[in-house]
Amino acid sequence: MAASKMDVPNTMVSPETGETLRRGVRPLIVTYKGKSITVELPGYYPDNGDDGIHVGDDMAITDAALRILKEEIEGIPSPATIRRVREKLKLSQREAGGLLKVGENAFDKYERGLVEPSGPTSQLLRLLDQHPELLEDLRESA
Known part of the structure; x- marks a missing residue:
């Protein structure tokens, strides 16, 4: 059974740095063949810096953005x-x-x-x- 959004903890410890990462969103630019969309990417992020850890369905937002761009540029329906x-x-x-x-x-x-x-x-x-x-x-x- 998939975890619901309510089951996602607010913090986690970075396996690389040991610092506390907080659940949040950050803007990310998704580009395909010269056209871009900015999405709000959920994940665990440090208080200072942009690199985060993404779990579960976090990256689904980038997949959806890529499909939108492919539909616009190549006519491949989303x-x-x-x-x-x-x-x-x-x-x-x-x-x-x-x-x-x-x-x-x-x-x-x-x-x-x-x-x-x-x-x-x-x-x-x-x-x-x-x-x-x-x-x-x-x-x-x-």
Whole structure:
């Protein structure tokens, strides 16, 4: 069972320096192909200095920022966009995977950010988002 945010202690001892680190957030710039986003990165930080220790899901915020940049720059839909389009089309993850011929479990992996959709799948999702009526054509050919 994953620890909730309430279970995270407020301090920890640095294994490298022995100093007390406090739970907090610090700004971090995430850059991809020349474009940047600043995020608030949770972690354990010393009172003086920027280097911290990140545990559990702390780094998930940087992964999400990277996916946003990839969506903007390369058109690779983020997990949130994939979920939004699938729900807009009123499809289960299994149905969407079958109709798009990517496998029944693919949308679960896409929406959890474990796998990025291929270029053709990304393009098809974009088209279905803009033209949901195309879903009927897919159903007829399936």
